[in-house]
Amino acid sequence: MATSRRKSSRTNMQRRVAAVLGPPSDRVLMVELLKEMHHIVLDTADELGVSANDRRRALRLAEKDSKRLRPSQATLQPSQGIVGLLAQWRRDRRYLRPDGTPRVLSITGKGATFETLARKYVPNLPVSELADMICENAEVTRLKGDKLALVGSPVMITPKTPEITLASLVLRFRRLAETIVHNAAIPAHVKGTGRFERIVTGALSDKDFLTFSQSVRQQLQDLCDRVDAGIKQPTHTGKVREKGTTCGIGLYVFRDDGNIG
Secondary structure: OHHHHHHHHHHHHHHHHHHHHOOOOOHHHHHHHHHHHHHHHHHHHHHOOOOHHHHHHHHHHHHHOOOOOOHHHHHHHHHHHHHHHHHHHHHOHHHEOOOOOEOOEEOOOOOOOHHHHHHHHOOOOOHHHHHHHHHHHEOEEEEOOOEEEEOOOOOEOOOOOHHHHHHHHHHHHHHHHHHHHHHHOOOOOOOOOOOOOOOOOOOOOHHHHHHHHHHOHHHHHHHHHHHHHOOOOOOOOOOOOOOOOOOOOOOOOOOOOOOOO
């Protein structure tokens, strides 16, 4: 059913894009650009240790895969669930002290406990395993008496494995592509309805880039915190998902090192 809905949505988008842009006028250039895009995919896989045979196999399978499964979603679900868990721990009055700081939570038990949050956001992982994972990848500390303390920001550091790294890239690439194509389908005379998407570029030396990347970090984090405070986190309780479509913003600092593509 989900695949059918995606196919219908994709067809509708194709019609809107075609109505605004028309068909490609330079087929040779379009093929060269798609080849360049494939180079980015292949080089990224190479950097992550995927063998040449598996890289070629993935491209062959993509051509004839009608189901369009999204393994990236299942791969990233625990990490994304933890983000929601940390956000509620930091904002929900049931999990806060009178001064507004996050309470120390018992790992197991009913009520305002870590287990209650875990069952809401990451129900497919054992609570003990999730506690270990969150202590390793977020600013959470295990205390005596099987308790946890949120001691810093609610930022989740994604575990570093080739699979999770590639799944994260797939997710970001899909979302950026959807935003760019969505905006391309809006007629030029229609103003103020597109999704914000902008890249600011310049040329910096190695030293200046290091200074720049550090100087904008807090500004970008502050913006993310404001958006995070005003957007509802999805839950994964195994029941029918609440109405709504996942949405948000993506921010990143880049440097065109020339290593990929």
